[in-house]
Amino acid sequence: MASFQSIMKKYLIILVIILNFQILLALYEDQVGKFDWKRSFIGKVKYAHFDSGKIIVGTEENTIACLNSRNGNIIWRQLLEDPREHQLQLLHSDRDLLSISGTINNWFVRTWDHHTGTLLSEWTISSDKSIPSEFTVVKGILIHIFPNLNSHLDVVTYNLDENNQKNTIKVPAPWITDTSNCVLTQSYYICISKNDISGQLYYVDILSESHNVHVKTLHSILGDVTDLIEILPFDDILPAFLLSSNGQASVVHVDKDTVNRKIYKVMPNAITNHNGEKPLIYQLEPAVHPDKLVQIRVKDYVTCQDEMAIELDYPIGLGVPTIVATATKNTLTDILLSTTDNAFMLVRLSDGKIMWTREEALSNIVTVEFFELPVSELDASIENEFKASSSSVFSMLSHRLNTQAKQLSTLIFGGQLMSKNSLVRDEFGLHKLIVVATKVGKVFAIDTLSGSIVWSYRLPNVEPFSILGEDKILLFAQRTARYAPLPAECILLAKDKYTGKGVMFQFDPITGYSKRGVKKLDHRIAQAILLPYEDDQHLKPVLIISSTNEVYLHPSCAVAEVYKQASRLYTYSFDEIGTFKGFSFIHSTKDKLRMTPSWELQLQPAKLVAVKTKHPNERVHSQGRVLPDRSVYYKYVNPNLIAVATISDDLVHKHVLSVYLIDGVTGLILYATSHKRCKGPVHLVHSENWIVYSYFNERFRRTEFAAAELYEGHVQSNSSVFSSYAVSLLPHVQSQSYILPASPVSMTVTLTERGITNKFLLVGLSNGGVIEIPWLLLQPRLNDLPCGPEESCIPYMPEIPLPSEAVINYNQTIGRVKGIEVAPARLESTSHVLVYGLDLFYTKVAPSKTFDMLKEDFDYMMIILVLTGLVVASYLTKYLAAKKALKQMWK
Amino acid sequence: MIYCLSAFLVLLLSVQKSYSGNIEYDGSVTIRLQHALVALEDPTFTERGNVTIQSLRLGQATINQKPLSSEEQLQLRDLAAKNNFYQIKSIVTANDGSQKTFLSAVKACMLAESELDDRLSVSIDYMGRVIAVALIVASKSTCEGAVVPLEKLKHFTTSVYVRHTEPGPIPDTASYIQKLEREREAKEKGEVKDNRSFLAKYWMYIVPLVIVMVVSSATNPDAQQGSQ
Incomplete structure (x- = not known):
């Protein structure tokens, strides 16, 4: 019996081993973090509190987090609801942490544990009024105030200590004219009636029994002031507020019946600190010293005396700071600053040193571009050596000798600049630089190997364009780093925050150096395209179309070059209401490009939700699909194809999703399909000869995927040149749809250097995972053909399986995935992937496995031993055979 | 230059599947066609004709x-010779009186080479609203300017194709469940009786055996001869 059990055990072990072999697609435990990295962010800080060596923050991304005050690392983080609808309203740190977040009339009140971030309790407040309201906590009582203009205050109080006992009060307040002229400090609600000196100050203590309204003239508080007066909140703990005029503010202290203006003036960004022996005021000022930018001034709240002024080592690249919180412990004072470019930093007094900085701008990335690194100095000089620079023999000889001497010196003494920061291209293109543009207009370059920031550049007062409800800044790689010694060049296009006109920034993506800096354009940008033609400097021109259909070219000297190609140049534009227009450049002249409309589509009343073209660098390796009968079914690969998805409201079907494939040159609709009772969010992927899109089916209440593939048929109409005008055959369309048992938030497809590798769809899910789905699983099955392993075809399954091994970020949940960007490596099997959202996650994927790479655990010793063994054996046998043959001859 | 008539077969658009069974709408549409025969940045359109689609469902x-006219013929020939675009404007009037205007363009030389044999593709959305009118010339290649004798440029032979929006695919759960059912039933019934012949069943074991035997018998006589 015992022997039988041991046999069973052995079989079980073998079975487990076999099963394990089948999931080799996933990562081994020791490979975690080897090819990938993740950076976590929290968003722009809105509230911050110090709490015994930790910092508790609430951010505009509707996130609560606890940071280590020593290094700024996240100890815990809680993502609340979607920040586009819900916003944090209050973060109160007491015995427990209290947070209120919500929409205009629905709020979640939650308490959290300081140390672990676990949710302790949660209850909701809802109201039938849709007016802006305010929350505050005074002595364990949560006060919720609705100011009704010219009428009264609706106040609801909740006693947090006694089971959230609710109490509703109505305070008559006909003096509220504008909520921007009112502040709440402690339990006082204070308003000014006018923004100049003739105005009155009204205040009422909400928690008092009588609700006596006190009225004071601003003149009696401020004296003679001619400028505009603003009322600003000052502090949560002291009943005080600020009256600001002309960039300076007076602190006004309220105490029951009296208001009392402090004699000193402060900056409107001042803040108080209650941790020390006495309340102190901290404020930021421009530094006196010419080398420093910012200084901190400290004043005593009661005596109004200047305590000290400390100049900070404020770095140049960052935006304008404001103080969020301060805390004093022993003799050290920590100050938290938040800047206009969303950075968050800790400054320690008394030396004014910046302890750490968090670049929270990276929590809101809008555009990503991968860049190849330049070759090393040695390689560049070798390349330079063989460049035919002149025709004469002697100059060529001297050139060669010169470069070879340089090569020798770099070989011996090592490179100077490039090798030091090791931003050098590797053989397989696995080391790249990611340039990202963020919503606040800060540009970062990130190293793919380490995830560290190489450089950053802040563009002041810019904002992204809004394309179909999505924020986008345009980034074009005009010249890659391939053409040493010419530097790589990249162009960024965004919108001016105030004028709405275009902003252009041209820079070297490797170093971040910009020759011309930020250039403001005098027109709005409607469309911009990177043209595929290079000038003699290997620079690809960028074509910008203004909102008045004027055409601009950067660099403008490329007009002559582009004019030669003008008869083959087309573009399109669209607006959200569903008009699609195509343009040609046939009426251009040698010195001015002109755009003329050539086709037009009208998709109204449907609304455009997605427009996708193929990736410009995509290559299609295989021209057809081999059928079981050995015939070829040719793909319809039209480089000018635009995939468009629209949603229209319908009386019968509620929502109808329509998908069109449009030829961008002729405006011919090649394929049109509609899904009734289906609505967004629509995610569309367009690659090679196929599209995949996801949508929500209202009838079955599930997310579905549909795939459509285009074929020319069994004959290829023109194998050498493709022209959109030569229409001899409309493509055959195969389509199929599937159920996705998850909710996608973003979708893209892998891209490899030569397009030989299989395609994988990368789908970002709402649960923070990014899953890879092989295209083979979605590829429409041909109707009357067998499908099985022999045909290398996976039989149709209506539900797409989502095994956990297919999650490329394994257990590293990515907060609020917003987009996925891919780029090919120079190794055919591999693509770079950057997933961005609140977090950043980088990894490499190999859809056909790493067929062109040796495994890292490859046994080099073994193969050397085997090879030498074989060589020795063959020589030995040769010798023996010769000996035997000789013996045989003597016989 | 001899103008060669390329009389190849055009398989165009005949692949239109008929969805008439699924179509819930019908209606008539009139299209007023105008064309521009002079290549200008802001072209002037002149009347070309009218197309009436009586039934969208039947197409x-x-x-x-x-x-x-002879003047227009000259203009068109000029357009074709200079490799310019022949532009049309279609003003579509639907049943309810609503009007929409569409633009489309083809290479004039292609139109001339095909002797004014063009196709009008009228795309309609799921409700039967016209969303695009595109002019195409069926051809396997493009041209870069062509001179065509004037007498060939007289009559348009236009074909109109009404192109419907296909209903999208639906996940086919029913047949998949049936397939699983069938597999399960087959399993429950037990192994299907294998009534193949002995050879058909075990050929993979027999063939190597035979080969080994043949090889060994072929080498043995040689060895015997060698030893003699």
Whole structure:
């Protein structure tokens, strides 16, 4: 019996081993973090509190987090609801942490544990009024105030200590004219009636029994002031507020019946600190010293005396700071600053040193571009050596000798600049630089190997364009780093925050150096395209179309070059209401490009939700699909194809999703399909000869995927040149749809250097995972053909399986995935992937496995031993055979 | 230069599947066609003719186009010779009286080479609203300018194709469940009796055996001869 059990055990072990072999697609435990990295962010800080060596923050991304005050690392983080609808309203740190977040009339009140971030309790407040309201906590009582203009205050109080006992009060307040002229400090609600000196100050203590309204003239508080007066909140703990005029503010202290203006003036960004022996005021000022930018001034709240002024080592690249919180412990004072470019930093007094900085701008990335690194100095000089620079023999000889001497010196003494920061291209293109543009207009370059920031550049007062409800800044790689010694060049296009006109920034993506800096354009940008033609400097021109259909070219000297190609140049534009227009450049002249409309589509009343073209660098390796009968079914690969998805409201079907494939040159609709009772969010992927899109089916209440593939048929109409005008055959369309048992938030497809590798769809899910789905699983099955392993075809399954091994970020949940960007490596099997959202996650994927790479655990010793063994054996046998043959001859 | 008539077969658009069974709408549409025969940045359009589609469902159309005047013929020939675009503007009037205007363009030389044999693709959305009118010339290649004798540029022979929006695919759960059912039933019934012949069943074991035997018998006589 015992022997039988041991046999069973052995079989079980073998079975487990076999099963394990089948999931080799996933990562081994020791490979975690080897090819990938993740950076976590929290968003722009809105509230911050110090709490015994930790910092508790609430951010505009509707996130609560606890940071280590020593290094700024996240100890815990809680993502609340979607920040586009819900916003944090209050973060109160007491015995427990209290947070209120919500929409205009629905709020979640939650308490959290300081140390672990676990949710302790949660209850909701809802109201039938849709007016802006305010929350505050005074002595364990949560006060919720609705100011009704010219009428009264609706106040609801909740006693947090006694089971959230609710109490509703109505305070008559006909003096509220504008909520921007009112502040709440402690339990006082204070308003000014006018923004100049003739105005009155009204205040009422909400928690008092009588609700006596006190009225004071601003003149009696401020004296003679001619400028505009603003009322600003000052502090949560002291009943005080600020009256600001002309960039300076007076602190006004309220105490029951009296208001009392402090004699000193402060900056409107001042803040108080209650941790020390006495309340102190901290404020930021421009530094006196010419080398420093910012200084901190400290004043005593009661005596109004200047305590000290400390100049900070404020770095140049960052935006304008404001103080969020301060805390004093022993003799050290920590100050938290938040800047206009969303950075968050800790400054320690008394030396004014910046302890750490968090670049929270990276929590809101809008555009990503991968860049190849330049070759090393040695390689560049070798390349330079063989460049035919002149025709004469002697100059060529001297050139060669010169470069070879340089090569020798770099070989011996090592490179100077490039090798030091090791931003050098590797053989397989696995080391790249990611340039990202963020919503606040800060540009970062990130190293793919380490995830560290190489450089950053802040563009002041810019904002992204809004394309179909999505924020986008345009980034074009005009010249890659391939053409040493010419530097790589990249162009960024965004919108001016105030004028709405275009902003252009041209820079070297490797170093971040910009020759011309930020250039403001005098027109709005409607469309911009990177043209595929290079000038003699290997620079690809960028074509910008203004909102008045004027055409601009950067660099403008490329007009002559582009004019030669003008008869083959087309573009399109669209607006959200569903008009699609195509343009040609046939009426251009040698010195001015002109755009003329050539086709037009009208998709109204449907609304455009997605427009996708193929990736410009995509290559299609295989021209057809081999059928079981050995015939070829040719793909319809039209480089000018635009995939468009629209949603229209319908009386019968509620929502109808329509998908069109449009030829961008002729405006011919090649394929049109509609899904009734289906609505967004629509995610569309367009690659090679196929599209995949996801949508929500209202009838079955599930997310579905549909795939459509285009074929020319069994004959290829023109194998050498493709022209959109030569229409001899409309493509055959195969389509199929599937159920996705998850909710996608973003979708893209892998891209490899030569397009030989299989395609994988990368789908970002709402649960923070990014899953890879092989295209083979979605590829429409041909109707009357067998499908099985022999045909290398996976039989149709209506539900797409989502095994956990297919999650490329394994257990590293990515907060609020917003987009996925891919780029090919120079190794055919591999693509770079950057997933961005609140977090950043980088990894490499190999859809056909790493067929062109040796495994890292490859046994080099073994193969050397085997090879030498074989060589020795063959020589030995040769010798023996010769000996035997000789013996045989003597016989 | 001899103008060669390329009389290849055009398999165009005949692949239109018929969805008439699924179509819930029907209606008639009139299209007023105008064309621009002079290549200008802001072209002037002149009347070309009218197309009436009586039934969108059936896709039947009456085409009424007058022949080109000699002046227009010259203009068109000029357009073709200079490799310019022949632009049309279609003003579509639907049943309810709503009007929509569409633009489309083809290479003039292609139109001339095909002797004014063009196709009008009228795309309609799921409700039967016209969303695009595109002019195409069926051809396997493009041209870069062509001179065509004037007498060939007189009558348009236009074909109109009404192109419907296909209903999208639906996940086919029913047949998949049936397939699983069938597999389960087959399993429950037990192994299907294998009634193949002995050879058909075990050929993979027999063939190597035979080969080994043949090889060994072929080498043995040699060895015997060698030893002699």
